[in-house]
Amino acid sequence: MLKNVPTTVRRILVHTENILNLNELKIKAGQNPTDELIESLKITLDRWAPVTNGITDTLEIRGNSGHAASIPESESRSDLKISVKVFISSLKTDALSEALEKVFAVLEVTFIDSLVLAYPSKSEPSMLLPALQELWQVLENYVAWQRLGSIGVSDVDTDVFISLYQWAKVKPSIIQINLATCCVVPPALQEFTKDHNVQLLTHSDPFEILPRSALNDVFGAAEDAVSLFWALRFQVHVKCRGVLASKGYLLCVHRTD
Known part of the structure; x- marks a missing residue:
């Protein structure tokens, strides 16, 4: 305390x-x-x-x-390999x-x-995507400055991830999903990640890292x-x-x- x-x-x-x-x-x-x-x-x-x-x-x-x-x-x-997962509580750059x-x-x-971005969003996909795109531009800048290697996201819907991937200049090479909340990997996501050489990883982090x-x-x-x-x-x-x-x-x- x-x-x-x-x-x-x-x-x-x-x-x-x-x-x-x-x-x-x-x-x-x-x-x-x-x-x-x-x-x-x-x-x-x-x-x-x-x-x-x-x-x-x-x-x-x-x-x-x-x-x-x-x-x-x-x-x-x-x-050494340094990996980081960032949990942000608001969609602020x-x-x-x-x-x-x-x-x-x-x-x-x-x-x-390697860096993965996590945000506990309950927003509708149509509202979440524009905010994620702003955050993604921050990560893209760090890649351009040669300060970040591979970048990815955690726990976003398949449609949001595909839209983000198609829009991004620096493509996400990692997506993490929590099997505790998603018992089966969506087939569409499996197919997309396989076709585009994206690492599909599971994790055990809770929806909100620090309630x-x-x-x-x-x-x-x-x-x-x-x-x-x-x-x-x-x-x-x-x-x-x-x-x-x-x-x-x-x-x-x-x-x-």
């Missing part, structure tokens, strides 16, 4: 660092992604150390664990841009191999006192061994009280 935060702070950035180093999580193996995130945040906030950034309305927090490095220092960058810049800065890298009730509990806030702006999960694999060397979360919340 976060305590003694000045009232002038309106934004809180949290970096869990490499959670593979957290013994508390090791004994709770098999947690679902939301439980893992909640536990990681609680551990981080319990031992937090502020990061001085010169911005008076923003508090940046890292876990004071003694394991600050999120990228294995013993490995060459060319031997500034949320996505901020999340991207933050993960580059925290990991101290200039290139991310409001959990958010309030983690930050010790009254109802609606904090809101999630964006969250992301990074994973670093050693290519030649297929070993997960680092994993962690970054997120940004806004205080609304």
Whole structure:
């Protein structure tokens, strides 16, 4: 729980660092992604150390664990594969841009191999597609700047994905679906991804990575006192061994009280 935060702070950035180093999580193996995130945040906030950034309305927090490095220092960058999944809570391009810049800065890298965008939208497909197209243009810019490799989306309807693919300059090369909510992969999506060499992957992330009730509990806030702006999960694999060397979360919340 976060305590003694000045009232002038309106934004809180949290970096869990490499959670593979957290013994508390090791004994709770098999947690679902939301439980893992909640536990990681609680551990981080319990031992937090502020990061001085010169911005008076923003508090940046890292876990004071003694394991600050999120990228294995013993490995060459060319031997690593970095993948990121961004969970944004609103269809705002500034949320996505901020999340991207933050993960580059925290990991101290200039290139991310793979990125998937997730948004828990209940909008009609006709309303969702234009907003996704705006977000996709942000990702396309980062590909053009050679800062992102493959890019994709998570949990969008088949028709929306096909429309996005046909419209995009940089084609999505990944689509993730959650088999917990979609028991069978739609045949049309299977056929399209096969014909267009798109990776069709399954995942176990919940529809909403950090529900409001959990958010309030983690930050010790009254109802609606904090809101999630964006969250992301990074994973670093050693290519030649297929070993997960680092994993962690970054997120940004806004205080609304």
